[in-house]
Amino acid sequence: MSRTFKRLIAPVLAAGTLAASPLSAENLEWTSGSPGGSWFSIVTGLSNIIMEHNPDIAIRVVPGGGRDNPTKIEGGISQMGMGIDFLAAAAMKGMDPYDQPQEKLTSMGGTWAPAEFHVIVDAEETRSLEEILSDPESRIGTSPRATSEELTLQRSLAFYDNSADAIADGGGTVITGTYSQLTAAFQDDQIDVLFGAGSVPTGIALEVETGRRDAKLLAFPEALMDYLNTEYGYGKGSIAAGSYESLQSEESGAVPVTTLEAVILVSTEVPEDTVYAMTKTLLENQEGFGNIYQVLGGFDAERAWQNQPVPLNPGAERAYRELGYMD
Missing domain, CATH: 3.40.190.10 (Periplasmic binding protein-like II)
Structure with missing residues (x-):
């Protein structure tokens, strides 16, 4: 084999060796x-x-x-x-x-x-989640449209014959954003409800706890949990008592919620x-x-x-x- 031919073929052999290497x-x-x-x-x-x-x-x-x-x-x-x-x-x-x-x-x-849905509202909120999701004047914030939280909010609103469009027409609002954006909107009283999901203790809930607005967790109604479970395959669980220092009272116990795996x-x-x-x-x-x-x-x-x-x-x-x- 000539030296010239060896020089021409060497790069080809090296490339083939690299391509076949399991360490590429x-x-x-x-x-x-x-x-x-x-x-x-x-x-x-x-x-x-x-x-x-x-x-x-x-x-x-x-x-x-x-x-x-x-x-x-x-x-x-x-x-x-x-x-x-x-x-x-x-x-x-x-x-x-x-x-x-x-x-x-x-x-x-x-x-x-595994993740639990977290619905966070003002500590003085008196409405149930059913009442909030039925109300066309509700002001709700959730994650961007690419997320399971936003899809689940859509399905939950539909269960109560409501929608983001109906809320917009009724004087309320449904906004989407990152967790930090939603937390800021909640603290600035631009929204009344945070609708998110995460593994306990999740970041958005911990951020709210350190903010200036007193807040609490809301339970999912049993009928809504049953609907999401039977129609779409969501899980049913709870946020254990004492998971959050200020979002749960000592007497509130575990908070029933829809869950994800x-x-x-x-x-x-x-x-x-x-x-x-x-x-x-x-x-x-x-x-x-x-x-x-x-x-x-x-x-x-x-x-x-x-x-x-x-x-x-x-x-x-x-x-x-x-x-x-x-x-």
């Missing part, structure tokens, strides 16, 4: 939730664990929402995303609120961040070995979860892979099996 860098975007919310904090913490133990994997955390994240994954905008169980199932099937099936969705497992969604286009490495890393570093966010301390690897709303990713399944969580 993976650049992933992980879409989370609203900035300042529990999902954003959780995803940031989990991605840092993954990158610390896998230098070949680079993850960029971006804002997102439970409703929009499956579509971002399907469109190739993000490769990973936090998801809500009932929304992920609807996305895969192309059911409301999705126009067509989202076929690239797989799961790395659940139980990462979070899953980590990952695109079918992410290599199986990459999903395996990420899942295995998280499973091997569970002791640090509680330091990221309190609710992560309750992560249950024995249950995390079960009853997923979309198929469990083969790479994730391999990690659960290898570490003894699956038979």
